[in-house]
Amino acid sequence: MIKLANLCYDYPNTCGLDHLDLTINTGEFVCLMGPNGSGKSTLLRILSGLATPKTGEYWLRDQAITANYLSDAQRRQRLHQTVGMVFQNTDVQLFNTSVAEEIAFGPRQLGLNDAEIAQRVTDCLHLTACETLRDRVPYQLSGGEKKRVALASVLALNPEILLLDEPLNGLTIAAQQQMLTLLQRLNAAGKTIIMASHNFQQVQAVGQRFIIFNSLHQLDADMSQADLQSQ
Ligand code: ADP
Ligand code: ADP
Numbered sequence: 328m329i330k331l332a333n334l335c336y337d338y339p340n341t342c343g344l345d346h347l348d349l350t351i352n353t354g355e356f357v358c359l360m361g362p363n364g365s366g367k368s369t370l371l372r373i374l375s376g377l378a379t380p381k382t383g384e385y386w387l388r389d390q391a392i393t394a395n396y397l398s399d400a401q402r403r404q405r406l407h408q409t410v411g412m413v414f415q416n417t418d419v420q421l422f423n424t425s426v427a428e429e430i431a432f433g434p435r436q437l438g439l440n441d442a443e444i445a446q447r448v449t450d451c452l453h454l455t456a457c458e459t460l461r462d463r464v465p466y467q468l469s470g471g472e473k474k475r476v477a478l479a480s481v482l483a484l485n486p487e488i489l490l491l492d493e494p495l496n497g498l499t500i501a502a503q504q505q506m507l508t509l510l511q512r513l514n515a516a517g518k519t520i521i522m523a524s525h526n527f528q529q530v531q532a533v534g535q536r537f538i539i540f541n542s543l544h545q546l547d548a549d550m551s552q553a554d555l556q557s558q
Contacts, residue, residue, distance in 0.1 A: 328353045334383030336369050343369035356514045358530045359523040361540030367523035371490045376406040411486030415493045417477040421465035426457060426476050429465050433484045451479040471502030491522040495529050507533045
């Protein structure tokens, strides 16, 4: 579903990604692992269309995302309906006055009618166990609650691919477990999940495949759960 070839991304003074090749198939649950600064967020930003690689190719379902003739806006347009991202800092993505409004925002932008929007809000509140938060102000929620609401607002767009940047950071053990169970359920229901984490212990139980970045921003290894267990 996703194919990356020879992808490079540079920041003004640092290399973000150095010649990355990667294929991710429909329905996979992939964990991007590695220390802080190893390029996990940079990759997620490229996959979501927030960043454009300097060189290399990005294909999504046989559509070229990195083709030269596309503008950044066209690139994002091609990704918008397929890829949804939950940011590490959810405060940058929660800006509405209530949780229900937050979840309704995306579907409204898509031009859905009121009945469809209301249905998506109800469904996504239920999926993420956020029903009791419906009328709360997102900004005032706890860390774990904010992550679930951010996920609900992304799910409301019904993306095939979910990108999550350190979704467990700052959560209590119980909230981490709740988030992982939720992600596993979404994956079982058919979503492709790509999640960045610097903590292998937190995610080892759920990932099917672990892509390990080293601090030189190179792809070090690509291991399946079976490989890891046999080590
Ligand atoms: P990770 O998500 O694994 O922590 P990042 O993708 O955020 O890693 O960072 C990869 C590298 O790019 C690091 O060396 C980081 O310092 C650098 N970097 C990330 N964002 C920026 C930025 N906005 N400006 C300059 N350098 C950056
Ligand atoms: P967590 O265990 O997830 O860290 P917190 O201690 O942050 O939870 O929050 C506990 C409860 O207090 C949550 O229900 C949350 O909604 C509420 N809460 C947290 N911060 C605020 C705030 N700034 N304003 C209003 N309610 C808050």
